Amino acid sequence: MLLADAPAAALIPVSRPAVPGQNRLPLAPQPFLPLPTGSVRPAGWLKRQLEIQARGMGGRLDEFWPDLGPNSGWLGGSGESWERGPYFLDGLLPLAWALDDPILKAKAQRFIDWTLSSRQSNGMFGPASNDDWWPRMVMLKVLMQYHDLTGDARVVPLMTAYFHHQLAALPTRPLKDWGRFRWQDQLVAMIWLYNRTGDPRLIDLAHLLRRQGWDWKAMFAAFPFTAKVTPREIGLVLRPEGDIGGTGDPALSAHGVNNAMGIKASPVWSLISGDPGDRDAVFHQLAELDRYHGMPTGMFAADEHLAGRNPSQGVELCTVVETLFSLEQALAITGNGALADRIERIAYNALPAAFTDDMWSHQYDQQPNQIRTGIQHGPWTSNGDQANMFGLEPHFGCCTANFHQGWPKLLGSTWMATADGGLAAVVHAPARLSTSVGEVPITIETSTDYPFRGTLAYHMAPARPVSFPLKLRVPNWATGYLLRVNGRTLDAVPQAGFVTITRVWHAGDRVELIIAQRPTTVAGYNGSFSVADGPLLYVLPIGERWTKLRQRGLSADWRTEPTTSWNYGLPQAAVFQRGEAPIPPVPFGRSAPAAWLTTEARHVPKWQAQGAFAAPPPPFPAATAGSTEKITLVPYGAAKLRITSFPAVASLQQPALIVSRADIQNRLAGF
DSSP: OBOSSOOGGGGOOOOOOSSTTSOOTTSOOOSEEEOOTTSEEEOHHHHHHHHHHHHTHHHHGGGTOGGGSTTOGGGTSSSOOSSHHHHHHHHHHHHHHHTTOHHHHHHHHHHHHHHHHTOBTTSOOSOTTOOOHHHHHHHHHHHHHHHHHHOOTTHHHHHHHHHHHHHHHTTTSOOOHHHHHOHHHHHHHHHHHHHHHOOTHHHHHHHHHHHHSOOHHHHHHTOOOOSOOOHHHHTOEEETTEEESOOSHHHHHSBHHHHHHHTTHHHHHHHHHOOHHHHHHHHHHHHHHHHHHBOTTSOBOBSSBBOOSOTTSOEEHHHHHHHHHHHHHHHHHHOOHHHHHHHHHIIIIIHHHTBOTTSSOBOSEEOSSBOOBSSOOOOOSSBOTTTTOBBSSSSOTHHHHHGGGHHHHHHHTSEEEETTSOEEEOSOOSEEEEEEETTEEEEEEEEEOTTSSSEEEEEEEESSOEEEEEEEEOOTTOSEEEEEETTEEEOOOOBTTEEEEEEEEOTTOEEEEEEEOOOEEEEOGGGOEEEEETTEEEEEEOOEEEEEEEEETTEEEEEEEEOSOOOEEEETTOOOEEEEOOOOSSTTOSSSOSEEEEEEEEEOTTOOEETTEEOOOOOSSOOOEEEEEEEEEEEGGGOSSEEOSBOEEOOOOOOOOOOOHHHHHHHHHHO
């Protein structure tokens, strides 16, 4: 039965935390607080990227994919009634409002209105044919964003009634399967609601979820997955199109997307427990993933399950976007800029790499060393033969529904509020912030070509003069930086990755942050290394021949084959020369990259393919043949076939490349 009138539980008033900029007691304080969805609008290349997403599957998937069509269970139909509707909304909603697109808003509103009208007398909501706790965890994240954007008075009563229902029901119908491993995603929505209502039953429910949910902190304290897992090890039965029977604890705890979501578990729980050990456990968790499964992109190999460090292993697109969301949450709670460094490494490399330039096709799994894509048997832990194909729903459709949150939520995390009443620029990208400091409205425009360049300008426009601390992130990889306010150079020492400027701000004030960077090599698997310049990885692009396999509505499935050699090695002391061009209409497009590096390399003839995939890079010193060649490296996200991890060869005896302070000053003068 649907409700016509709200129960008493729904009448808790909506308010903000008692102390502005802090969590409501007994929640622990945190240094940064995410701003309400919609506070930041895109600019520059990031706006173009979001527009590409809106014109591609991100904005039109519902027009031809049955799982999101008019028969969706999340529109009251008899079709797919599990996670795909909520997944789609979790990205479509912030995308629609970021672009102020009335068509996308209307699409999202249909799902929202049905969901808000689906509330039953006991507080349950959503499709009656599926009572799984898990998909509702995603829809709760959607609803909290929707309330931020619209203030719709229906949201808080529905969420309150649902949480009260769950508190009563969980003792006899506990979390299981996916919900048991993803309980922390619901905790994000509960903390959001508690900060608005102060309902003490939400704290009770948080403790119940924690008792029933998977203990991620304990798992990583004695991490069991120290190598590529095998199907037998985690209890899977395989078939050609993928795994079956994967809902036991070993399989679910080794599952890539679960681990991505689990990254936020300890820091988010620390807001309830108040334990600094819970807050800081995220750093140990990331260190273990890096140690045993780390990839150059800042991700961990998981195709579908944890897969070791060989750069021919893959990572699922869902794992990429969920890792980003988890890190965005953890960054706010810890205040540690190193997490923002990792966010940028993932978002500016692994995220764009998984899509065709028009975002009409995507991969389920991407590989750092990827020499062909299509329908082919791969080195996966448990995925099928379509796993690295660019297409509509390669291997499985979860990523088709879920990838949409990546870019819009990155936009929302460019700025955060600070516990001391200020603002922090945490993830660097062109954007426009509109918020208030105290009672004073303010906009801040960030003008930048970052990550392709290292110069950022912040244009301050408070409604009237106002004093507050402004924090700007200086990445850990920076070789130096210059900070100026209205042309005057400031000396400031970063703390936890952020410099702070406290002053009275006036309309027209201008802050400049110039970050110096230098191409460098990063050690990797089997003695190989990758090349980084600031937040971007640079890779050898392999010539690509694309063949359409079949049309899939407005999308298509593709095979991509190499047309040029790929088996090159670089010297350990490689020297790089940087080139730049204007950022093209497709920011991470291959045809006209915004930046590139040139260097010298040699063929490694014994490094060959194993079936359709590159063998692991041979150890140092890899045997070479032929003369030295000059090669051009492009941003990782631009090349769909690429070599990222290069075998190390004997030195070519080249001089070191020096980036001087004068170079930085020249860039500043030009700016």
